[in-house]
Amino acid sequence: ETRPHRDVLGSGEIRVVPLSDLRRLQVGPKLFQYVVKVIAQAIQLLYTMLKMEPSSYVLLQNPPGLPSIAVAWVACLIWRSKLIIDWHNYGYTIMSLSHGRNHPLVRIAKWYEKLFGRLSDYNLCVTNAMREDLWVNCNIRAVTLYDRPASYFKETPLEVQHQLYVKLAKDYEPFKPQHVTESVSGDAERSAFTERDAESGCVTKARGRPALLISSTSWTEDEDFSVLLKALEGYEQYINEGIKLPALVCVITGKGPLKEHYNGLIKKLHFKHIQICTPWLEAEDYPLLLGSADLGVCLHKSSSGLDLPMKVVDMFGCCLPVCAIHFE
Numbered sequence: 001e002t003r004p005h006r007d008v009l010g011s012g013e014i015r016v017v018p019l020s021d022l023r024r025l026q027v028g029p030k031l032f033q034y035v036v037k038v039i040a041q042a043i044q045l046l047y048t049m050l051k052m053e054p055s056s057y058v059l060l061q062n063p064p065g066l067p068s069i070a071v072a073w074v075a076c077l078i079w080r081s082k083l084i085i086d087w088h089n090y091g092y093t094i095m096s097l098s099h100g101r102n103h104p105l106v107r108i109a110k111w112y113e114k115l116f117g118r119l120s121d122y123n124l125c126v127t128n129a130m131r132e133d134l135w136v137n138c139n140i141r142a143v144t145l146y147d148r149p150a151s152y153f154k155e156t157p158l159e160v161q162h163q164l165y166v167k168l169a170k171d172y173e174p175f176k177p178q179h180v181t182e183s184v185s186g187d188a189e190r191s192a193f194t195e196r197d198a199e200s201g202c203v204t205k206a207r208g209r210p211a212l213l214i215s216s217t218s219w220t221e222d223e224d225f226s227v228l229l230k231a232l233e234g235y236e237q238y239i240n241e242g243i244k245l246p247a248l249v250c251v252i253t254g255k256g257p258l259k260e261h262y263n264g265l266i267k268k269l270h271f272k273h274i275q276i277c278t279p280w281l282e283a284e285d286y287p288l289l290l291g292s293a294d295l296g297v298c299l300h301k302s303s304s305g306l307d308l309p310m311k312v313v314d315m316f317g318c319c320l321p322v323c324a325i326h327f328e
Helices: 030-051 068-079 091-099 104-117 128-138 158-169 226-240 259-267 285-290 310-317
Strands: 057-062 082-087 122-125 194-196 203-205 211-216 248-253 274-277 295-298 322-324
Touching: 030 068, 030 104, 057 068, 068 082, 068 104, 091 104, 104 128, 122 128, 158 194, 158 203, 158 285, 211 285, 226 248, 226 259, 226 274, 248 285, 285 310, 295 310, 310 322
Parallel strands: 057 082, 082 122, 211 248, 211 295, 248 274, 295 322
Antiparallel strands: 194 203
């Protein structure tokens, strides 16, 4: 569904193999529907992998690991390849957020993850805490490799910021210029944050521009965005009480199961000084917007207490200050 970054698409060393999205069968109990979907995904993934040229190594990110760990292990068995698992979290802990730790499905997922995780040849993880837990609780030896932001996560030049704002203004109201000052000529190209002089072509920050706050999310249970919405209500209240604060544009980007739920809550808010939009950005535009923002927000709560929120690393790469849930 999402177009990969152009560096991926343009690389002669990478071949992208698309998989169709399997919808859950809407017949019978939910547990039955889930089992049928997992079996269908396993068949689809194994069939797709076996059509590919055999590789010496298969690198798999977990989560998601159900059914991909088992499928990748079977493919490696057939190919006589080495399986490397990149552990970012435990899938069963994410599942427990919606079902509870003692749910039969969560227990099965935990058993599955530990069993097939031990069948890998090599293991990587992003924190020492994850490495220790893998060894103590799963008898899996792993090497810690800290996440680093890609080279394109950096501060965005003002000229590029302007181009991005003008592009986003075509689809999203908060990026459109809200008012025109007398000092700006009528034929100047404007956005809510920047303006380009028609004669000189120079780009400057717009007077009275709003502050730009950005957060990215997968809209899952391990991120409670009601925390941010309550904070925005408090910010609006401060302005209404006469405290001099800039207007605010809050951009929350991402896809996920709870997006419609939070969009419903956002529609019920009636702010005068805050605008919220929830776009899905192109892969090339996301780092540019991070590098243009004034503040980043990360509400990721680790379901296992062991993983590292990569979005914070990306924000730091863009020299963006971050407000985040406390994280060890």
